[in-house]
Amino acid sequence: MTPARMRPSLAAVALALAGCGTGRSVAGAQLEENLAVMQREERPELLVDRGKAFAQAGDMTRAEQYFAAALERGADASAVMPLLVRVCVAERRYRVAIDYAEEHLRRHPTDTPLRFLLGSLYLGVGETDTARAHLEQAAREDPKNADVRFALGVLYRDEVEDRAIAHDHFAAYLELAPRGPHAAEARGSLLKTVPSP
Numbered sequence: 766m767t768p769a770r771m772r773p774s775l776a777a778v779a780l781a782l783a784g785c786g787t788g789r790s791v792a793g794a795q796l797e798e799n800l801a802v803m804q805r806e807e808r809p810e811l812l813v814d815r816g817k818a819f820a821q822a823g824d825m826t827r828a829e830q831y832f833a834a835a836l837e838r839g840a841d842a843s844a845v846m847p848l849l850v851r852v853c854v855a856e857r858r859y860r861v862a863i864d865y866a867e868e869h870l871r872r873h874p875t876d877t878p879l880r881f882l883l884g885s886l887y888l889g890v891g892e893t894d895t896a897r898a899h900l901e902q903a904a905r906e907d908p909k910n911a912d913v914r915f916a917l918g919v920l921y922r923d924e925v926e927d928r929a930i931a932h933d934h935f936a937a938y939l940e941l942a943p944r945g946p947h948a949a950e951a952r953g954s955l956l957k958t959v960p961s962p
Contacts, residue, residue, distance in 0.1 A: 809838045810835075812831050812838065813844075815831045816831030816832040816845075816848065819831060820851075826856070828848075832845055832849040842876075847879065849862075849865055850865055863890070866882065866883040866886065867883065875906070877903050877907045881903040881907075881913050884899030884903060884916065885900075888900075888916070888919075888920060893920065893924045897920055897924075897925070904917060911941035911945055914934045915947045918931050918951065919931075928957075931954065932954075932955060935955045936955060
């Protein structure tokens with residue numbers, strides 16, 4: 766076959782694949798179907814569901830990838846970000862979790878639950894001053910959050926060693942959650958952190 770004879774047949778094939786001509790070709794229909802499947806599989810809700818399934822199966826790395834992809838495709842960050850941070854924490858990848866949370870808070874500075882989680886992460890890696898800044902801001906933004914007050918009580922009791930401030934936070938925790946999961950520890954700490962006269 767000469768190159769001149771090949772040209773019309775190549776053009777016909779190209780037109781058929783592109784779906785041009787009198788009707789849709791089989792290849793064009795298959796291409797459209799493949800694109801539709803890809804779009805369905807990249808829906809944020811589906812990516813989140815897959816991330817949850819991988820987390821449940823114990824594959825935190827794959828879960829992280831799916832949660833991050835869901836966020837990139839517009840998933841509700843307030844629902845997905847805690848899931849993403851938790852799978853990183855489960856793998857003891859605290860710095861990665863901190864990076865995700867910090868990036869999110871740059872764009873959504875009023876996400877108080879995530880700020881509380883970030884403060885707890887900083888406390889866990891020994892960055893007391895940064896932890897305190899985030900936890901105190903979370904307490905200002907949500908003064909009725911008992912868990913934030915308990916975390917601040919622990920921080921001031923164990924890290925900062927300021928008994929008076931620790932006492933105030935434990936007392937606030939008990940006022941907000943007298944039967945909460947940390948009530949016994951808060952009561953015990955109140956006795957140990959009574960401010961001196």
